[in-house]
Structure formats: C-alpha cells, structure tokens
Amino acid sequence: MIRMLLRVLGDEYARAMRRTVILMTITAVVEGLSYALLVPVLRALLGGTPADAVPWLAAFGAVVALYAVLRYISDLSGMRVGTTMLRGMYHRLGEHLARLPLGWYNAGRIGEVSILASRGLLQAMGVAAHLLAPFISALVTPLTIVAVMAAFNWRIGLAASLAVPLVAVIQGWTARATAVADAERHERDTEATGRVIEYLQAQPVLRAGGRTGERFRLLDDSLREAQRASRRTVLSVLPGMIGLTLVVQAMFTVLLTLGAYLALGGSIGAAEILAILVLAARCADPLLSLSDIGGKLRGARSELARLETVLRTEPLPEPPEPIQPAHHGLEFDAVTFRYGERTVLDKVSLTVPEGQRLAVVGPSGTGKSTLLQLLARFYDVDSGAVRVGGVDVRAISTEELTARIAIVFQDVYLFDGTIEDNVRLGRPDADEVEVRAAATAARLDEVIERLPGGWATNVGEGGTLLSGGERQRVSIARALLKDAPIVLLDEVTSALDPVNEVAVHEGIERLMAGRTVVMVAHRMRTVQRADRVVFLDGGRIVEEGGHDELLDHGGRYADFWNISMAPSAQGRG
Incomplete structure (x- = not known):
C-alpha cells in the first residue's frame, strides 16, 4: 500500500510522505514503550514501599507527554501531507487527462473519470490524513508491547507472539476475499454513474419519444445492482472481522491462563501478572481496529490502483527538440x-x-x-x-x-x-x-x-x-x-x-x-x-x-x- 502510494505520488511528494511514515512509526513505538513502565509502577504500588512508585510514575508521565507531543506532530504532518497531496494530485490528474489522446475518452470513461476525480481521489489521498496513523499504530504498537512482554518474561512474550502470524493470515485472507467484491462494486458504481449521466443528458430525446419509463427501468436496474454489489462487499468483510476478534480474545485468554499458571508456580509476582494483563488489553484494542482500518485501506488501495492506471496511460509524446514551422501551409x-x-x-x-x-x-x-x-x-x-x-x-x-x-x-x-x-x-x-x-x-x-x-x-x-x-x-x-x-x-x-x-x-x-x-x-x-x-x-x-x-x-x-x-x-x- 505504502509503496504504491509513493509510486503514484512521485518524487515531489514521496520524501514528505516517507518522513511522515517514519514519524508515525516512532510515535507508535513510544506509545508501546510507555506501557512498559506500568510494570515497575505496579510492582512498587503492590510492594512493601508504595512510595517507590513516584519516580516511575514521573517517568511514565514524561513518556506519555512525549507520546502526546509526537502524536500531535505526526497527525498534523499527516494532515498537511494529505491536503498537499490532494491538491497536487488534482492538478497532476487534470494535466494528465488534458494530454491524453481523445481516443482514450470513450463512453465508458465518463463514469470512471467522474468517480475517480471526486470520491476516488479523495479516498486515495485521504490515506495520509486519516488512515495512516491509526494503521501504523495498530501494527507497530502491539508488536512493541509483545517485545516488552518478552523482555519481562520470555514465555509470555512467546505466547503473545503466536498471535502475530494468525493476524497476518486473517488480514491477507480478508484482503483476497474482498478484492473481487471491491472490483465488482467499482464496476457497478461506474455503470450506475454512467447511467445517471446518460439519463440526464438524454432527457429531451426520451421525453420526445415517450420512453422515460423504459429508461427509468434501466437506471433503476443499474442502481439496484450497485446496491447488491455494496452489500456483497460488506458481507465479504464479516468473516475476517469475526476471525480477528476470535484470535484476539483467544490470545487474551491464553495470556491470562499462562500468567495465572506462572504466578501460582512462583515464577512471577502478582504485580507482573497484573501489568502483563493490562498490556494484553492495550494490545487488543488496536488489533481489533485493524478490520475497520484494513477495509478502508483496501478501498483506498483500489482507488490508488485505478489512479495509477490512468496516470500510466501514455499521452501523445512530446518532441525532445521541437521544430518551429516555417509557414502556415x-x-x-x-x-x-x-x-x-x-x-x-x-x-x-x-x-x-x-x-x-x-x-x-x-x-x-x-x-x-x-x-x-x-x-x-x-x-x-x-x-x-x-x-x-x-x-x-x-x-x-x-x-x-x-x-x-x-x-x-x-x-x-x-x-x-x-x-x-x-x-x-x-x-x-x-x-x-x-x-x-x-x-x-x-x-x-x-x-x-x-x-x-x-x-x-x-x-x-x-x-x-x-x-x-x-x-x-x-x-x-x-x-x-x-x-x-x-x-x-x-x-x-x-x-x-x-x-x-x-x-x-x-x-x-x-x-x-x-x-x-x-x-x-x-x-x-x-x-x-x-x-x-x-x-x-x-x-x-x-x-x-x-x-x-x-x-x-x-x-x-x-x-x-x-x-x-x-x-x-x-x-x-
């Protein structure tokens, strides 16, 4: 997704986009590391000298403040990059469309370009402003938390890491399952848009021929097909959402069981097990959000692919060394x-x-x-x-x-x-x-x-x-x-x-x-x-x-x- 986005953007915007991705990644790591301080805080609070928790609480507050600043800066950077890209891509798309040969503009392109230039471009370029930060956070923060768990207890860290390939498999399977449905929905949306434009443009002819009823049926049929395609797209996402929820809940149950077993055996204390369960809970929230974010990113990726296809369409070539005509014959x-x-x-x-x-x-x-x-x-x-x-x-x-x-x-x-x-x-x-x-x-x-x-x-x-x-x-x-x-x-x-x-x-x-x-x-x-x-x-x-x-x-x-x-x-x- 990121590679495609950088490829479509070109060198002009790619550097700013890379900086934003790096900043968001650092922010997500800091968020995950801040949770690591919960272990010494809880250990001190539940120990014999609760006052020892004060320095750890101060450190925790400092890291949370650092995270808040980084999050503000990274979100602001994403918003600025997103709006700049959107404006730039509108100009780039417009200039490119103006240079394409007229033969490219067949009847089927009207609805396609209409969707791409409005909803499609806004959805594709909105990735940086609205989706990138939560997506990176949903991936990087849980991985950081798993690393923190492993640092405190390798067995709990290993158990938590088993969820990583399962989540990756579910996300990949969901992406493949929804790809066909997304393509069909786009095709139906394009057809419906073309029918609406056709119907509006043909009003004089239709009314003169008394055939408005027939054309209404054609338009209604295309809109009905678009509705069915949208419903199939939603249904194709449900198995992935349910599967991801089951994996996250199963992971939490495994960690709870393992933690109780280790605590009863004396391997870890009550403070550590409580901190690990808090970390597991914090790990679950971003993972569960992956389904929603992933669906939006897949839609944006589809629009990016269509945008890339248009931008890769070769315009009429410009001469490397133009020649001035000698006369006007x-x-x-x-x-x-x-x-x-x-x-x-x-x-x-x-x-x-x-x-x-x-x-x-x-x-x-x-x-x-x-x-x-x-x-x-x-x-x-x-x-x-x-x-x-x-x-x-x-x-x-x-x-x-x-x-x-x-x-x-x-x-x-x-x-x-x-x-x-x-x-x-x-x-x-x-x-x-x-x-x-x-x-x-x-x-x-x-x-x-x-x-x-x-x-x-x-x-x-x-x-x-x-x-x-x-x-x-x-x-x-x-x-x-x-x-x-x-x-x-x-x-x-x-x-x-x-x-x-x-x-x-x-x-x-x-x-x-x-x-x-x-x-x-x-x-x-x-x-x-x-x-x-x-x-x-x-x-x-x-x-x-x-x-x-x-x-x-x-x-x-x-x-x-x-x-x-x-x-x-x-x-x-």
Whole structure:
C-alpha cells in the first residue's frame, strides 16, 4: 500500500510522505514503550514501599507527554501531507487527462473519470490524513508491547507472539476475499454513474419519444445492482472481522491462563501478572481496529490502483527538440488512421497552401472531422504524416501547435461562467478593447445587448443558458480573439436557424480572412467560398478541385451538390 502510494505520488511528494511514515512509526513505538513502565509502577504500588512508585510514575508521565507531543506532530504532518497531496494530485490528474489522446475518452470513461476525480481521489489521498496513523499504530504498537512482554518474561512474550502470524493470515485472507467484491462494486458504481449521466443528458430525446419509463427501468436496474454489489462487499468483510476478534480474545485468554499458571508456580509476582494483563488489553484494542482500518485501506488501495492506471496511460509524446514551422501551409502525406478495427482514413494525401481555404465534403462517417482532429493532433496517425508549415505535427510542441490553430466546432461547449470569461479563453491576456472588438466581429455584441447581465451573464454549464446560435457566436469571438493563423471549422452552421446562420456566417468570414482554413461543411454556401474542395468517401479522396470545376465534371461532388440544393430550389418554387 505504502509503496504504491509513493509510486503514484512521485518524487515531489514521496520524501514528505516517507518522513511522515517514519514519524508515525516512532510515535507508535513510544506509545508501546510507555506501557512498559506500568510494570515497575505496579510492582512498587503492590510492594512493601508504595512510595517507590513516584519516580516511575514521573517517568511514565514524561513518556506519555512525549507520546502526546509526537502524536500531535505526526497527525498534523499527516494532515498537511494529505491536503498537499490532494491538491497536487488534482492538478497532476487534470494535466494528465488534458494530454491524453481523445481516443482514450470513450463512453465508458465518463463514469470512471467522474468517480475517480471526486470520491476516488479523495479516498486515495485521504490515506495520509486519516488512515495512516491509526494503521501504523495498530501494527507497530502491539508488536512493541509483545517485545516488552518478552523482555519481562520470555514465555509470555512467546505466547503473545503466536498471535502475530494468525493476524497476518486473517488480514491477507480478508484482503483476497474482498478484492473481487471491491472490483465488482467499482464496476457497478461506474455503470450506475454512467447511467445517471446518460439519463440526464438524454432527457429531451426520451421525453420526445415517450420512453422515460423504459429508461427509468434501466437506471433503476443499474442502481439496484450497485446496491447488491455494496452489500456483497460488506458481507465479504464479516468473516475476517469475526476471525480477528476470535484470535484476539483467544490470545487474551491464553495470556491470562499462562500468567495465572506462572504466578501460582512462583515464577512471577502478582504485580507482573497484573501489568502483563493490562498490556494484553492495550494490545487488543488496536488489533481489533485493524478490520475497520484494513477495509478502508483496501478501498483506498483500489482507488490508488485505478489512479495509477490512468496516470500510466501514455499521452501523445512530446518532441525532445521541437521544430518551429516555417509557414502556415498544411499537408497530409499518405495518412492512414484507424479507430479500433475500423480504417477511418486510408492513405489520404492533400495540401493546403498558406492563406487558402479547403472545404471537405462527403457523406457522414467518412472521416471529415478526423482530418481536423489530426491537424490539431488530437490523435497521431497510424502511418504517413500530417504537416504544418512543412513540419510533422509530432515534431512541434503542443503549446506551439495549439497557439497556431483556432478551432470552431459544431457542438460548442462553454464553461460555467460569464460570457466574457468564455471569450477570454481564446487569449486570457487580451485587453478590454480587443475582447470587445472580437465580440463585434462575431456579432456577439447583439446578443450581449439584449441580455440583462450583459458581459457578466452566466452561460451555465456547457452553455445551456444560451441558444445554439448564441453559443456559436461566443465560440467564434473566442477564435477571433485568439488570432491564430490556421482556422479549422467543423460544420459550424449545420444546426442554426436562418437569422443565426447569417450572423455566424459573417463572423466566420471575418475569422477566415487572411488565414489558412480547413472547413468541414454540409451547407453548400460555405463550400462555394473555398479555394479548393475535396470529396471524401470511405476514408479516401474520390474527387478534388475547385467548386465550379467539380460541378462541370459531373461526378460525386456534383451529385452531392444537386441533392443538397434540391430542398432550397423547391422552396423558391
């Protein structure tokens, strides 16, 4: 457990953690040694001269005071290390998650990461603050007391030491018995969390389809399974608790019997036997607490193992010696990319000269958005190369690459904060004039004027308090403020009403001006403004050229154009 904790923490926190463990161990030893002074104290009190107990009582009081000081310092150290680690691990986990490839974030990760980042991390990092001191005390203090017993009478010490392997066996058996139950409970908890998130996100669709009852059953079933798994986890611990209690009670009975036998034989006095029984009683308390502490530590260990698994997931590698792109042209060189068993892009090659606009069209699921994601290095290609400014994106630092690219997605996500906070994400150090200018260029100023809170209006989590068109304008203003030389657009107007579509198109035109642009589009009016068009199907480029050239060719693009424009033609008729 401690080794895993130190491994997960890394060198930054491991040294402080080791110091805390050593301090807690010393404290537990001092606690055990303080009980050794009970023997001379009782011997003097029960002897012919009770006054001889005074110096021993003073020594006992001094050792207890030393223990109290050490306990305060060690507990304070554990609390400080625990809170520092928790804060540090939140930052470390967040930074690591931000560097993982998007392919890692499948649907099953939502519940898993949600649990890990909340309850899991708190439970794992709470070991130092709440569990380590009592756990070390429950192990070290009884061992010290056994050593004290052996120092006074080797036979009683030997009898007490027989409980040590029995306790170790019971703890190991309990750990193995509960491991399966803990794993099942975590799996059920993750599934239940995912179902809750799914149910909340799917409310519009479920209500429109009148299927809320069915989804309630799915959610109820997952919660019921989570409850059963928790019950099985509790039941798996009971045999160990009972076994440990029996061992401790049996040990106390053996020591009582042995002590009485030795006292009747004249080997030890009444004072010694009374002191040894007091020591045995003090030894029993921490041992009995091992069941509860052990269960909490096993839960924390499981969370630590999951945290370690996430932290060991390799992010996209950073180049040891980053190269600066010479320009802002783009190139795909025989790019192949697979998602699982499916080949999304198959030996795709194309170029986008600096300052030009490329439109990517084609049926859904043909890899159009993947082109943008590879340019932004959300993934790495399986073969071939994606180049920016003549440099493979894998040879450009992440910071440099992201600084050169502005992305506007179809589904805009806004953070829970004000409109101004979300716009400033494009460039946090921008002054007020620049922020206002970006908003005007994106026609976001029209939205701000009609909102009661203006710039201070809270957008809600994900931007839910704004309409789709309003969120899109915030996203465009953010991209304009960033002022990156490369712009990637992913079907930004496919779900907008006509009024918002016009406003967003004006913002997009300002955003694209003078920049290298790759746009994925279904709306043909967007495609017409591109310098070149590629038609993607089955992960391959089947046609490439100018808009008019491809229409005259009469191929796949022309068919796609005619189908797309048919509804508007009928509307005009």
